[in-house]
Amino acid sequence: MDINEADSRRTDLSLSQCFIAVDDHDKALTFYRDLLGLEVRNDVGYESMRWVTLGSPAQPDVDIVLEPPLADPNASQADRQAVAELMAKGMLRGVIFATEDCDATFERISKGGGEVLQEPVDQPYGVRDCAFRDPAGNMVRFSQPRR
Secondary structure, three states: OOHHHHHHHOOOOOOOEEEEEOOOHHHHHHHHHHHOOOEEEEEEEEOOEEEEEEEOOOOOOOEEEEEOOOOOOOOOHHHHHHHHHHHHOOOOEEEEEEOOOHHHHHHHHHHOOOEEEEEEEEOOOOEEEEEEEOOOOOEEEEEEEOO
16 A cells, blocks of 8 residues: 555544443542542443443543453353452453643543552553552553653
8 A cells, every 4th residue: 555545544533432341430530530630421221231432631532441351231140240240350451641741630530549450661662651550450551641
């Protein structure tokens, strides 16, 4: 593919939503809303399921949706069990937030009771980052470009 073909295939895409599986929305809200400072934008229940949409005031067009671990009502019990086991091991991914000050972010979240996975460290790929585990076991990283 030459450069003109690549230019003609470009589209106007931007991230709108990302999803994080949680097994207890109230505990997740304590972490994402109360500790991280995200704003709740929507809270919807359907049958026995719940979806909570949050986001940063600095990014009004990007939503993080806290969803049930397996939001498919037709999922088998075996599939539900498999997802529950993966969550319990912390094997499902969360998100990476950008921050202007990784160390200050780390201090604020760790003092607020966040479960530390990694203290701030300079990574060989050009960022300083730290990581926490949310109440559902998802890894949540905070990344700052190295100065």
